[in-house]
Amino acid sequence: MNTEPLTLALWQTPYAATPAEALQGLDDEAAQARAQGAQLLVCPEMGLTGYAIGAERVQALAEPADGALAQAVAGTAQRHGIAVVYGYPEHHPQGKPFNAVQVIGPDGARLMNYRKTHLYGGLDHAQFSAGDTAPQVFEWRGWRLGLLICYDVEFPETVRLLALQGVDAVLVPTANMAAFDEVQNLLVPARACENRVFVAYANACGHEPGMHYGGLSTVAGPEGGVLSRAGRDGELLFATLTREALDGARRSSPWSARRPDLYGPLAV
Numbered sequence: 295m296n297t298e299p300l301t302l303a304l305w306q307t308p309y310a311a312t313p314a315e316a317l318q319g320l321d322d323e324a325a326q327a328r329a330q331g332a333q334l335l336v337c338p339e340m341g342l343t344g345y346a347i348g349a350e351r352v353q354a355l356a357e358p359a360d361g362a363l364a365q366a367v368a369g370t371a372q373r374h375g376i377a378v379v380y381g382y383p384e385h386h387p388q389g390k391p392f393n394a395v396q397v398i399g400p401d402g403a404r405l406m407n408y409r410k411t412h413l414y415g416g417l418d419h420a421q422f423s424a425g426d427t428a429p430q431v432f433e434w435r436g437w438r439l440g441l442l443i444c445y446d447v448e449f450p451e452t453v454r455l456l457a458l459q460g461v462d463a464v465l466v467p468t469a470n471m472a473a474f475d476e477v478q479n480l481l482v483p484a485r486a487c488e489n490r491v492f493v494a495y496a497n498a499c500g501h502e503p504g505m506h507y508g509g510l511s512t513v514a515g516p517e518g519g520v521l522s523r524a525g526r527d528g529e530l531l532f533a534t535l536t537r538e539a540l541d542g543a544r545r546s547s548p549w550s551a552r553r554p555d556l557y558g559p560l561a562v
């Protein structure tokens with residue numbers, strides 16, 4: 295097993311006015327993140343297009359997982375030698391686009407695509423179709439990684455599903471409003487602690503029409519400690535994940551103590 299640490303960078307940023315501006319910003323941040331030792335860069339939910347942009351614009355900007363947006367991100371990943379986790383509207387052949395995130399490796403390969411399964415309020419439901427595929431684990435550089443998007447992480451079942459698949463770190467692009475700081479302050483550390491995993495929550499900041507994003511991007515360790523937390527404004531946040539931290543947390547609270555024989559009702 296690869297025991298090399300994994301250094302993440304989380305790009306906390308206001309939304310750009312256009313995808314072209316967002317892609318340029320991503321390229322600049324990827325260069326900075328790599329120069330400061332990060333191997334993987336996590337961006338906010340719908341980071342390439344904006345989040346509260348209305349159903350028509352979401353539809354107009356939606357692309358397949360291997361479309362022009364993915365090709366541009368692959369170029370950035372290869373140019374700077376860094377994996378990129380980014381949010382975008384994914385084309386749906388029969389309906390509203392999906393609110394999706396995709397991981398592209400430093401060689402430009404597409405590693406995982408995930409569609410937000412828990413839509414939040416009127417805005418999400420007006421703009422997107424819910425994903426119907428449960429989050430899955432993928433392996434990269436010997437680390438077992440999983441993806442969630444914003445509201446997904448507020449349901450304990452989603453991180454537990456990934457933990458039962460052996461995930462080491464859950465990467466969560468998000469667009470959490472300033473009124474919901476409890477997610478960064480309470481839920482993200484709790485999800486990490488109760489599942490003995492790392493959770494990296496990369497939020498937007500600034501404003502969109504009718505929206506104020508709270509920033510406070512957070513990386514929580516497998517015993518619930520906050521490894522790194524951003525402020526309210528734009529910044530590049532770093533955290534290094536180690537196998538020792540995972541192994542130590544899992545020794546101190548072994549999952550062998552679980553009683554799935556008693557949990558039946560929770561499975562519905």
Ligand SMILES: [NH3+]CCCCC(=O)O
Pocket residue numbers: 339413414443444445446448468469470471474477
């Ligand atoms: N914490 C509630 C806000 C969730 C916003 C979103 O899922 O984009």
